[in-house]
Amino acid sequence: xxxxxxxxxxxxxxxxxxxxxxxxxxxxxxxxxxxxxxxxxxxxxxxxxxxxxxxxxxxxxxxxxxxxxxxxxxxxxxxxxxxxxxxxxxxxxxxxxxxxxxxxxxxxxxxxxxxxxxxxxxxxxxxxxxxxxxxxxxxxxxxxxxxxxxxxxxxxxxxxxxxxxxxxxxxxxxxxxxxxxxxxxxxxxxxxxxxxxxxxxxxxxxxxxxxxxxxxxxxxxxxxxxxxxxxxxxxxxxxxxxxxxxxxxxx
Amino acid sequence: xxxxxxxxxxxxxxxxxxxxxxxxxxxxxxxxxxxxxxxxxxxxxxxxxxxxxxxxxxxxxxxxxxxxxxxxxxxxxxxxxxxxxxxxxxxxxxxxxxxxxxxxxxxxxxxxxxxxxxxxxxxxxxxxxxxxxxxxxxxxxxxxxxxxxxxxxxxxxxxxxxxxxxxxxxxxxxxxxxxxxxxxxxxxxxxxxxxxxxxxxxxxxxxxxxxxxxxxxxxxxxxxxxxxxxxxxxxxx
Numbered sequence: 001x002x003x004x005x006x007x008x009x010x011x012x013x014x015x016x017x018x019x020x021x022x023x024x025x026x027x028x029x030x031x032x033x034x035x036x037x038x039x040x041x042x043x044x045x046x047x048x049x050x051x052x053x054x055x056x057x058x059x060x061x062x063x064x065x066x067x068x069x070x071x072x073x074x075x076x077x078x079x080x081x082x083x084x085x086x087x088x089x090x091x092x093x094x095x096x097x098x099x100x101x102x103x104x105x106x107x108x109x110x111x112x113x114x115x116x117x118x119x120x121x122x123x124x125x126x127x128x129x130x131x132x133x134x135x136x137x138x139x140x141x142x143x144x145x146x147x148x149x150x151x152x153x154x155x156x157x158x159x160x161x162x163x164x165x166x167x168x169x170x171x172x173x174x175x176x177x178x179x180x181x182x183x184x185x186x187x188x189x190x191x192x193x194x195x196x197x198x199x200x201x202x203x204x205x206x207x208x209x210x211x212x213x214x215x216x217x218x219x220x221x222x223x224x225x226x227x228x229x230x231x232x233x234x235x236x237x238x239x240x241x242x243x244x245x246x247x248x249x250x251x
Numbered sequence: 252x253x254x255x256x257x258x259x260x261x262x263x264x265x266x267x268x269x270x271x272x273x274x275x276x277x278x279x280x281x282x283x284x285x286x287x288x289x290x291x292x293x294x295x296x297x298x299x300x301x302x303x304x305x306x307x308x309x310x311x312x313x314x315x316x317x318x319x320x321x322x323x324x325x326x327x328x329x330x331x332x333x334x335x336x337x338x339x340x341x342x343x344x345x346x347x348x349x350x351x352x353x354x355x356x357x358x359x360x361x362x363x364x365x366x367x368x369x370x371x372x373x374x375x376x377x378x379x380x381x382x383x384x385x386x387x388x389x390x391x392x393x394x395x396x397x398x399x400x401x402x403x404x405x406x407x408x409x410x411x412x413x414x415x416x417x418x419x420x421x422x423x424x425x426x427x428x429x430x431x432x433x434x435x436x437x438x439x440x441x442x443x444x445x446x447x448x449x450x451x452x453x454x455x456x457x458x459x460x461x462x463x464x465x466x467x468x469x470x471x472x473x474x475x476x477x478x479x480x481x482x483x484x485x486x487x488x
Binding site: 048049050076079080082083084086088090091092093094095096103104107108109136138152156 | 381383384386387388389390391392393394397401402405406483484
């Protein structure tokens with residue numbers, strides 16, 4: 001459903017992405033792992049045109065675009081098919097939780113207000129925030145804010161949701177509630193591309209795991225292949241550092 | 252000269268000074284109407300580092316901020332007629348340059364200076380709204396224009412409002428310099444009245460009072476508006 005070909009991106013002289021290919025099928029949950037600076041986030045941002053890639057192609061079902069020279073219309077079309085969940089939530093501070101969720105529907109997609117409110121409330125119910133429709137972001141905890149962020153993405157009913165380290169800015173005890181919500185959404189068959197450091201999420205939910213380092217895909221496979229029998233030395237080293245000693249993998 | 256204050260003159264002149272308020276407010280309003288949108292647009296060129304316009308705004312701000320308003324008034328009041336005379340003579344237009352109402356010069360000077368102040372006000376206010384919110388707006392399918400109108404500007408305005416209030420009050424006070432080009436505003440009217448009987452102290456007191464009343468009212472209005480705009484920050488759950 002989504003195919004990325006040979007994507008390159010530099011910031012000044014610093015080459016972040018050195019030719020990454022990526023294929024995601026409908027309903028897949030793909031997790032990208034890797035150390036900081038490996039280009040995971042940049043890859044995600046380039047797919048949604050929050051960052052303009054230096055070169056590369058993307059195929060979205062029928063829609064083919066060049067990631068460097070896409071027209072405004074193409075960018076708009078891609079953004080209609082994708083949704084993004086940010087590390088720092090990026091909720092609209094001047095809007096209530098419900099307005100945050102419906103803003104893209106009403107203003108961006110011209111959905112009638114009553115219908116949008118209906119969709120928005122359902123999305124907020126789904127992330128367990130039925131009692132927070134009218135709360136402003138300043139009144140919500142980090143975990144609640146991120147759940148609003150997820151509801152905002154879900155409400156758009158996109159073909160794919162891109163998650164950029166959705167739990168990295170959260171207190172440890174709030175991580176669980178966000179991961180639970182993400183698992184529920186994954187179980188409903190939503191296509192997801194997730195950059196995360198949560199190994200348990202990768203292990204339990206991912207269909208495929210991609211390990212990136214230094215701007216390239218080092219290794220990819222099922223969670224079992226990556227966590228239990230990684231082939232590349234670089235992957236083994238990374239996993240040894242991030243996984244506890246007595247980590248065992250059940251499937 | 253009589254001993255003490257001439258109370259009758261004090262009261263009469265208060266109303267003379269008051270009769271200058273409409274001109275003061277008119278000049279203030281026109282200057283704000285020009286400076287608010289222009290200052291905002293030029294602030295955007297600075298934030299987004301748009302070549303040429305960015306540099307232009309930067310130079311413009313230092314230029315206006317670095318010179319006293321009274322000197323700006325003298326320059327505009329002296330040079331614009333000269334330029335206009337040259338133009339009208341060249342094209343044989345029959346316009347009497349020196350009959351032009353000084354209020355036009357006031358519009359020019361105060362619009363210029365207020366724009367420079369507001370560029371900086373908006374620039375700092377816009378930079379307080381996290382870039383992430385703009386990205387989030389784009390990601391949910393809003394155009395840049397929609398994102399600014401619905402997300403960024405409402406938040407930036409709240410931050411900018413106290414400074415816009417200061418700029419407005421400063422502008423109201425600065426229009427008193429309009430007397431230098433015989434603009435019929437508060438200060439000039441009261442001073443002219445004082446000239447007759449040398450009642451300067453009374454006139455200055457009246458001017459003082461009128462400005463303080465005017466500025467307090469404006470400040471109060473801004474405070475009410477700010478409270479309304481800030482509703483998303485103050486509500487308690």
